[in-house]
Amino acid sequence: MDLIAVAWPYWHQFFFIIFATIAIGFGFGVLLSKNVVRMAFYLVLSLGSTAGLFFLAGAEFVGAMQLMIYVGGTLVLLIFGVMLTAQKDFINMDTHTQDWILATIVGGSLLMVLLFGAFGAEDWRTPQDINDAHVSATKEATPLGLALTGIRVDTLGESTDAVADGKSGYLMPFIIVSFHLLVVLIGAAYMARTKKLSHATDDKSSRAKLMLFKMEHEEEPLEEAKYVVTHKGKSALNPLDPNDED
Amino acid sequence: MLLIGTVTVSWYLAVGAVLFVLGAVCMATKRNLLGVLMGVELVLNGANMNFIAFGSKVLRPEGSLGLDGQLIALFVIVLAAAEAAVALAIALNFYNNHNTVDVDRANELNG
């Protein structure tokens, strides 16, 4: 029943070519398209088929996560951003011709170097023995989850020294990254909130802010009304402000 | 019926390299800053592809990174999501202040 089990090399190659073509093809689509919404769409397809390649390489959990977090989360967010800024002028933006020429030259030579690197190491381009190549279905996700809690069961068979020495669990980054996400969430929320400038009083912090604004608007004098927000945080400028009861 | 030899790690690396370069060029040439952010995603994805390829026991049972590759890739996905969220918030802030998403217009700070 398991399709992959028997004709692995054929199957692998067949799907590799399909997925790789889609990923690269739509990657080019992202690069060459002028329309930002289409770029986003191509990016979805490109990253989606990259997830397919992950599946193919045996990293099922990472593939699913790629689809879920990257494609389903990050890219939706990006598209959301596209829509918020989707005005006529910004949908289609041409790249300057000289940029194109420069980019082609630099990118092309970079690609050459990287491809040379990719096919450089002997170990990497040696194909597997076809009979050995298929690894039977293992529960990849369980060792993966255990590794995130700090226990590496996948290296049990190897020498125990290797288990202890740095090849071990990822408990610490797993915890730490959650704090990073918390900080980032706070930061993004802070950034996305609407701009405010406290009422210009003798308060030191407001003075600092006012000075900062003053420096920028030297030529066009600072319209205080535009920035000043009354004490309760209501703002005339700001129709989206949830505190605004009008 | 193999068309072109067995697929090896190098092939995956080649795909990763192409995605990386496409992303880098995208970052360099796009004028719409959301396009630039998309380039970042492609770059990170190209690197992630390498980790998966190196960690794949299917491609290279001996001497592969093993699970470490997948774990690093997982962390990279999470970090990329965080980075994208912040970059998007900053981009929207830029849009609010400048009324444009053209990176060429980000030219107040020069000299």
Place this chain on the structure above:
Amino acid sequence: MADFINNIFGIGDSWVGYLIAALIAAVLILHVVAVGALLFIWMERKISGRIQDRLGPTRVGGKYGWLQTLADGIKLIAKEDITPDLADRFLFKIAPYVGLAASYAAFIALPFADGVVAQHVNTAVFFVLAVLGLEVFSVILAGYASGSKWSLFGAMREAAQVVSYEVPLGMCVVVPVMICGTMNLTTIGNMQAGLFTNWLVFNDPFTFLTAIIYFTCATAGVNRAPFDLAEAESELVAGFHTEYSGLRWSLFFMAEYSSMFVVSALASILFFGGSHGPIPVGQWIGETIGGTWGLNISRIIGVGNLLLKGLIGVTVMMWIRWTFPRLRIDQVMTMCLKYCVPLAALGFIGATTWQYLDLPTANSLVGNPRYEKHEMWTEGVEVTPAADASPASGIPDPEPHQEDKTANADSVTVKTLPVSVVKGGER
């Protein structure tokens, strides 16, 4: 199946056989999608009719009007496929297919019964969720590409809504995964075999809560009423599909109904016993007959079970749609962030605690043993030592630990293994 085909044509190990096998599986699943949509649309009309105290379709196809959908389908195919002037033509045309492809792809990893699945994916739970999450792109693209403000509003709402609801949805799904110790849907389903007390929804109060939250979030995730803000006809004309007509319009509905079925089937696998009925009749029949035939018969009964449960889930969604008023967009977000996420977290923590403390489950109260975790399809497949060693259930038996430690206390094991293992700690 592939071997079977290859043998018939005598082409040995060739990918042609596998291709044909894959196509057969694909066509079979396509029938679930297409025929399912036909049935569901008819059901929706009938149910809504009954709820609103009227008859619903009655003419086409006899007394019950069961051919009504087919007639509509023919009408839709015959309709002109209009593309508005302001539309982004390419994206406008491709958007419906994206949605259909996403909801269709989710069937790849959905096991209809033990072993009846197109492709075994070890992380099937997350695969299904992830692929379903892609459906949002079709709505966003359609909304943007239509060049109409109603569509764009609908799309923006959809984007915000779906991304938000994926958070509690994921948290709910983790609970059965944690209890079963696997992300393989087949295994999760099989662990609930036997009496209905073995179903995870009755495992403990928190799984019950989680099941409810899951279903709520799934309803929102597939953009069904009362969360169908993307197409709120009272505010946005028809939301994201305002500008669509004909076949493309109907594709959106095919996608919607098939993803409704997928989330319902997923709910039944995760919480309601999967392909196992409340009373293990199919299993009993299969074991009585025995052999391949017994297995196949119990599988067929299992498929029937799952389809029935999925149908019930879809029916409940329709029932909700026609009885609940639609929420406002801010209410939708409040619902997600202030109620669903905390409750899902509570469910998760509660279920974890329940497992950790080993409190009694409904199953143990009845005195029914938990069904052995078994996967028929893995018979003959080697299990690597690593997978074997890790106690996948998450609750390893402490006995061997103690024994082994004491047994080896005097031997070299202690000298070599633990010393090197705790090397990091000793340095």
Place this chain on the structure above:
Amino acid sequence: MESTTDFYNLIDALKADSANSLGLFMPEITLCVFIALFLAVRLVTTKLDLFWVALAGAVVGLVSSNPLQLCGGNVESEELFTGLLVHDGLTIAIRSILMLFLVLFLIFTKISGVPDKEDGADVYSLVFGSTLGMCLMASANHLLIVFLAIEMAGVPSYVLAGLIKGRKRGSESALKYAIYGAGAAGVMLYGISLLVGLSGTAHLPTMALELAQIIPQAGLGEQAVLCLAAVMISVGIAFKLSAVPFHFWAPDVFHGACAEVNAFLSVASKAAALALLLRLAVGLGSVPLSEIEAPQAIQQTVEAHQETVQTDLVPTHLVSLEDEAVSGSDEDIDVKSSEPVEAQANAETEAPATEAEVVEAVDPRLEIKQAHDEALSPVRNFIGLLIAFFAVITATFGNLAAYGQKNIKRLLAYSTIAHAGYMMMAVTPLMMMLGTDNNGAEQAASALIQYIVVYVFLNLGAFSIIAFLRNYVGSEEIEDYSGMVKSRPVLVICLALIFFSLVGLPPLSGFLGKFAIFASLADGYSTAGSSALLVLLIAGGLNTAISLFYYLGVIKTMVMGEPDESHHLGDRPVGRIEMAYVVVVSIPTVFLIVCWQWVAGFADEAVKHFIS
């Protein structure tokens, strides 16, 4: 069920390891707890000024990072969290510096008024999160942690750059920082992936061990991959250090962001990046002693093995495991046996001798280490030259470009770039002397730490004065500072002191920092004889001379210039708190020289077990 035993052994090891690690991880835990606390406090009350909470957090962090530990006894190098982090003198030193800076920085922000009460909670969370990443940078021992730490330090600072949201310039600088930062991180990640793929591990010491075996027999392809990886990783770190040619973000970001954020970016971020540079360079350039399996240990196992064969107590799999080890000791020192390399051939001949005299006082691992280090010498040379290249152009470009800057923040941005160049110079002699003259190498690392200590006070002082002046004058253009000495003499004098110190004029503390680095360069030249070091030395000297003039230019404007009435110089007198703060921060500029042996001792102690 031998695998089950192993499994439980793993859990026991994890528990022991985590318990041990958590004790040495206190500063980071403190930061995490306070990040959560900021959120929690806001839920309960909005009246409490979170500055006090933040200050408490920073102080607790400073105390728990325990800098006095360095003065007391020997701090052994120790791997935390199953090898992901390393805890040694350098970790303690950099963490303490960061925490001390955090305390001073928080007070500074409170005095200067940015962020205000409303934004305080968010901004403090971001600052703490960024500092958390920097602490990880200083102790990274694993390439995943390197990337993670860089992201953790970087991403919150992107937001910090746009701290004042309504400003055009602020949002522009945040945008530039975010985009360039993301790009550099992506390139670095790609480089990491190549390196990790080639060596099959991401753990730095293990990687060095693997590289020592790969390099002598590497073909053209492998060499190319290694070079590519090194260059790509150096892009990421050069970005963090704002080294030329990856400096272009720095002037724009410094110009657009407010001075408070600049202080944070130019000090904390640089210190952490330099620590990371040290870690990576030394980590890849030499195999730590603890990583090498002693022949002694194998000898013991052999004996144990013989015992167990007699008593017949061992499960079969263990016997087979030890058989491997026994055969390993015959053929190759390393259990992960590979093709015998030239360098290892030496070690092999030594091995039987050491086996014969097990009780000899000299650690037999030293010889193996030497062999490995010899094999790694191309790596060290490459890294050393790469850094030398970056250092020279960074220092030169930074100093040259600082001329003609009209904005004081921009000028200081270029000055920061130049100083990053000076500091990077210390790494080259370190790499050149590593393996041959470890004492000299340690001296070079120590010089770097000394410079960082001085630099913390200098740049914090400079930016705090700029921020205070901005609050009064409303300008950051140099010409608006003209004649400032009359109205605000204290600030101007302090700024002048700091600037002279940045130039490196004796007897100010900046001189000593620079002197330490140049001394290590000269020392390295006399030991290793690499002409690159001579070039560095000359470039450093020249740059010091170049830099004198633009700093002098600013001071001249402030002292000699006539107050320009058209520019509205605010006539508020400087507040007492501001003045006190500036004086406190400037004191080390002058008086650090008095107690220089403390700083030197601190730095020496910090790097004592860094190179082992």
